Structures are given as structure tokens and as C-alpha cells.
Amino acid sequence: MxxxxxxxxxxxxxxxxxxxxxxxxxxxxxxxxxxxxxxxKVTSAQKSKQKKRAAKAVSYAYKQIGDPYRYGGTGPGSWDCSGLAGGAWRKAGVKLPRTTTQIYKKLKKHRVSWKGAVKGDLLFFYSGKSHMGIYVGNGYMIHAPSSGKKVKKIKLTKYYKRNFSGAVRPGY
Structure with a gap:
């Protein structure tokens, strides 16, 4: 047995x-x-929808210029960098995660290059992608810089290009 x-x-x-x-x-x-x-590949209908959403996000970001920076701020009235991006894209009908690293990770299949950036793309800076802004075209972005400062539109200088760590295109 x-x-x-x-x-x-x-x-x-x-x-x-x-x-x-x-x-x-x-x-x-x-x-x-x-x-x-x-x-x-993204269809032409998806591209068109994304472009309209991007225009809404950029328009909303422009309206926040002058608002104060606040760590953890998600608006309205005060923002941190990822809160501003999330608020602008939320106004355009797109929900993004809360932090810079979470946003980049979620949208990694929609990465774009520095030269390929278009209005509404999210630009990330520094190792660890610890800062971000919303590209608004013609070499400018809107961002919430740091404590004691206000949301502003800035020229993307050589400094930003040196510290660029990636970009993504939300809205698909």
C-alpha cells in the first residue's frame, strides 16, 4: 500500500x-x-478630442496665474505644481493622479520629447520628476514654482532644458 x-x-x-x-x-x-x-496608434478622432481638452486645460491654467503656491495645494485659489496640472486637466474632463511621479507613471505610454511638446503637455523636471509645468506653446509653460511664489508663465530657458526629465500628453 x-x-x-x-x-x-x-x-x-x-x-x-x-x-x-x-x-x-x-x-x-x-x-x-x-x-x-x-x-x-492613436486615432484621428482621439487626437482631435485630446487637442480640445488640452486647449481647455491651458485656458484654465492661464486663469490661475497670480494664485499663490501652497504645498499640497489643489485649488481653487492656491496650488502646488501637480495640483495645478491636475486642476487644469480636471477642468478639461481628465482625472490625473495627485503627485508628479504618479502622473508621469500613469501617462508613460503617452510620452513626448522636449521638441515634440505641444500645448497642454506636462513637462517634468529634475531627477525623480519632482517638479512639473503645463506647456502653453512658443517655448513657455505655466507652473506653480515654490513656497512664497505665485503661479506664473515662464520662458523655458536653458536651465529648464538642462533639468528636463520627461514629458507626457494627457487627454486620451
């Missing part, structure tokens, strides 16, 4: 790993398909 049990156990052990090895392979295929579809 013991040898029959041992034989049965050995056959189950042999069958177990074969069955287990088959299951993850089957599960891997749908994940690959998801990744491929997540990187699919």
Missing part, C-alpha cells in the same frame, strides 16, 4: 509541474496582447 501511495504521489508530482508550466504560458499570451493594444 505504501508503494502504491508513493507511486501515486510521484505521478502527481510529475503531473503537477507540467500542468503548472502550461498555465502561466496560457496566461502570458493575453498579457502580451494587452501590451500590444495599449501601445496601439
Amino acid at each position: 505504501l508503494s502504491a501511495t508513493a507511486a501515486l504521489g510521484a505521478s502527481l508530482l510529475a503531473a503537477g509541474p507540467v500542468h503548472a508550466a502550461t498555465a502561466p504560458q496560457a496566461a502570458a499570451a493575453p498579457q502580451q496582447a494587452t501590451l500590444v493594444s495599449a501601445k496601439a
